[in-house]
Amino acid sequence: MAPVHGVKTITTNVGWSVLSKTATFGLKFVTVPILARLLSPDEFGVVAVALTVVQFLAMIGGAGLTAALVMQQDADEETVHSVFWANLAMAVLMSLCLYVWAAPLGSLMGAVESASLLQVMALLIPIQLAGDVAYTLLAKRMNFSKDAMWSTISESAAAIIAVGMAYLGFGVWALVTQLFSSALIRLVGLYSAAGYFPRLVMRPRKLKPLLAFSSGVMGSEIANFATFQSPMIIIARMLGLADAGAYSVANRFASIPNQVVLTAVMGVLFPAFSLMGNDRKRRSDALMLSTQVTTVVLAPAMFGLWAVAEPAMAVIFGPGWAHAWPVLGLLALSKGIITPCSTFIPYLKGTGHGRALFWSAVIRAVVTTAAVALAAHFGNLVDAMIALCIVNATTLLGYSWAVFRVDNIPFGSGLLTSSRSMINAMIMAVCVRVALPPLHARLDSDYLELAAGAAIGALIYGALLLVTERVLLRKLLQLVRTRSTVAV
Template identity: 45%
Template structure:
């Protein structure tokens, strides 16, 4: 029953991501046609500051709430008031010190935007306890509905504002409308009403666990968010905007599958801590299933990057096709890690994540700087592909040791799905290079690539992963 419930929650979580993907697939191209690369780069740089400080603001306190077997009102209220106090303080500090922060990013013209973003700290951190209560109850259906509604309203607001000539304010409206409705919705569906309780002992207990996760999140932040800073400082805001736009498109498969899956796997793995063998089995199968879902999407983007950029964003963005292609490959290489991170977090290996993440952050940062220095934006993306390949094998070695799984099993779970996805993508790329297809419109080439890739990948999966696919179709527990 526990496994079936996990699968149900995975379906709910991923379904919400698919709905959000659909909204973005409609709204992002509209915004891209009306906004300039520098405007996209400015918003991306401003959100780096917000995301970075939010990571420390919550101190991982809500993760401690999720791991607790029994809900405790005093713990919930303690974390809520602690989060609210920190969020308010950060909002004031960012507003006051917006100029030096913008200078540090290499985007002094974005200082006013940081002041506009300051209230987002309260809107983002405020409902964290409500969200953790839903996760602890495995009520991902309710959180999914909240996410879809808030994202839909935010996307609608952005499109309306940009069509009215609002420019960069369209992106600001999208962030605020989504944040406000998420704030209200989570409190409503969780039925959490903050009480006047505060316990230093409860706060200390949650901080002891949460601080270790924050350390891991910090080094992961350096890996995932530092490209914007590197590009802004070395190449300028227009290139940062180009990276931001292509990163959004290449990240959509992760937003559909990975974020939904990881949010469910963390509490699910936490509930299996007394059965290590079962935990390892679930890890093995979820790794394979995740890679089978993600890798073909991401490698497929590499195969159809040129027509995809033209169809989705318009002719003026065609120059960014190589950036999109290599960004997608870098993410595809990391697709098996979707189950690794929640597994290590749930099994109490936050310190391992921290040290591992620190090495990864340093490697990625050095590679990005060198790639950007020699080959610009495309060089940065290629450097990320090379480093991510080494990171994947390092992650695999760590997880296999912790889970007690054989190397042969790990290779089977990771490499086989990656190889068949890569073979499919290469076949599609070669097919699209045919002179006959080159004479067709970008939309026709994109559709042809998707069709060819779907057929080839379906055949390869049935030849190599038939049992797993049949289990998923029959809704057997992964």
Template identity: 50%
Template structure:
């Protein structure tokens, strides 16, 4: 009975997280194409480059301390205040450092035009890191409904501000305004929702206690950041801001399924796995189920994007972005290959295997940087995306081997929960691509092709899943009842 209640609680919180992501997805599905019509690819590229720097420095600034608050046995007000003031001090220092070295950083990224933007983004650090403790407290308390609400509100207001500014002719400043509005609203909302009010107290002893675990988590996050963001840096340096803008737009669209399902799931699984510290069998069972269901839900969306990439790019972004449809398709396929890995990082964090996570993330970063650079040299933007697909195959296999070994899950069961959902999604996508190839000479409308591909893909995948995943679907239906 306890397992059923725990599972229901996890699913309920995942539901809240996914609901917020769906709303944000719907918003981005509307706002990103509008902004893409109003702004040039180079403008998207310069802001995307600036946000790479911000995200990178935020990883250093947080040092994984908020993860330590989530994993701790009980809440401690003095520890929370220690983390808050540490984050604020480090964020302010990083902001000053970036402001006075913006020109050097911009040239290092191959985008000297971004100097002025980096100077402005230096003021984002205290806002972002100031909300870390409040966010960690909501996650620890499994209060994902409140977290979801304020994430939605911040994204909505940020997008509205950006669209209004773009319509007013402010150009790239619209994207800058979006970042600041979203960050400020999120910070205020999370502080209110968590009822956290920092006091002027600090403990070096408690900071040292968190730093050992947190530094390894931060190191792994840093290496994963390199894996995710290095393609954009490689493209900016090797191919220019226009190609970086095209990559950024295609990446935003292809990443929407992950933003809806995966990010919500990972945020819930870390505290959920942490609560099962004394029940390794239950935790391994939860790992299997979450891996299987993540693959079942995400793989068809992402490989489906690959199948309908050409009409989708034309319909969503317009004629000026049509050239980038191969980029959209390959990026979606690369993300689709990684769908089974959605539960792996939360599992390793919760089980205290931060060292394993760090070394694997470092190896992954090295392989991704080398692969994308070679891809850029060989075949430009398409070469980068193709390299990501190839690299991700080996990364997914390696991740699965490490995690299932830690969880002591038999190889046969591990392979079954990964191969069947991925195989079904790949077969579905291939059939849809063949169908669209047959229809294209006879159908001029990209919208009709997109709808036909989506409809056919849904029918084919549902048929394949009913044939291969009956047990998983039955378990989910029984749990829901």
């Protein structure tokens, strides 16, 4: 019988995952601006384009089999080994294809210079996919503390190596080495933590029950990938590598809060929702609580970054990147708008609603790609980012409707509950944006302006939170007290 995991278990594992991401947050907060000062926009653009191809092929190579393995509660050792070898075989095939066709792919992506990088980075595909089964075993056990530890070690070590190499003048190879270092260290750590060693066992019949679910998951993952990566490809082809580099740097920095919270939450919630089965009340409670908490944390960070984007760009990245502050601000705004949807994908995935997940992802991918392409064609990089904000606002409504319909939650009340903290963050950000121009003339310092904006935003958001989210705060306080009592 599958173990029962409720809100307390989920919050514990989310806590471990968030802790690992937070441990690397400070280091990334420092290393991304350092790398931006040491490398040019073109260098960032070339690596970003090459990485887009690698990640896409790695996703196809995985074929969604490990996600299906999470859903299969009674998977035996033969099934686990078969998934490992199937993943590895596809990874090697994808890697060879990328090596052979690196030049035409680089040209197609609008970055002919990336061909040699693509051939080297093709080796990342088998390294990344080789660790999927070990991670899946940890996820099935809801043992995220060990994954948290190795994620922290791998990301931290890789970031330090990249900064050192960039300082010594290795250019784009500093970023490439960062990717390989992180992947290799985490691979070794996952196998050590999971206690898994693959045996030479391959039973195709064991894979057959997994294929129905995995094909739907793979389709939605491809669509989601297109949503997040198509702007990079469009910008590189239509606006040039310099704009692609500016987008890459701004996106890397604006994505740090998401990497801290969302990757941790999504990684835990998928297996948690899958283990809840048909217990709709527990699922609904976990869905709404996790959505509210992630929105409370992420929305003020993203909208706040939009409000202080101009001084933040000058302070963090230096005068060479100051012109790109509207890109940073609009990217943060687009991510802030979508924060209530952070738990929806793992919910649909974990509860077996593959069709709803697939079509939601496909529609979002098509609309995002078309909107950004049209904006880039008729305008510039800033216009493309504005289009992304509009698409994400529409996506919020669409995903909310799909998820609340699946769980029989009234759309109006569900949307208000999940988005209330986002609305608070929007009000806070507008107030900060209005307050900054008068302060700019008086303070005459980007550092002081940034600090003043952050302080004003924290006070306003804190006050709004106390007024509108008292029920949620009491619930969280009760959870903390309960866990403290149990620990004693």
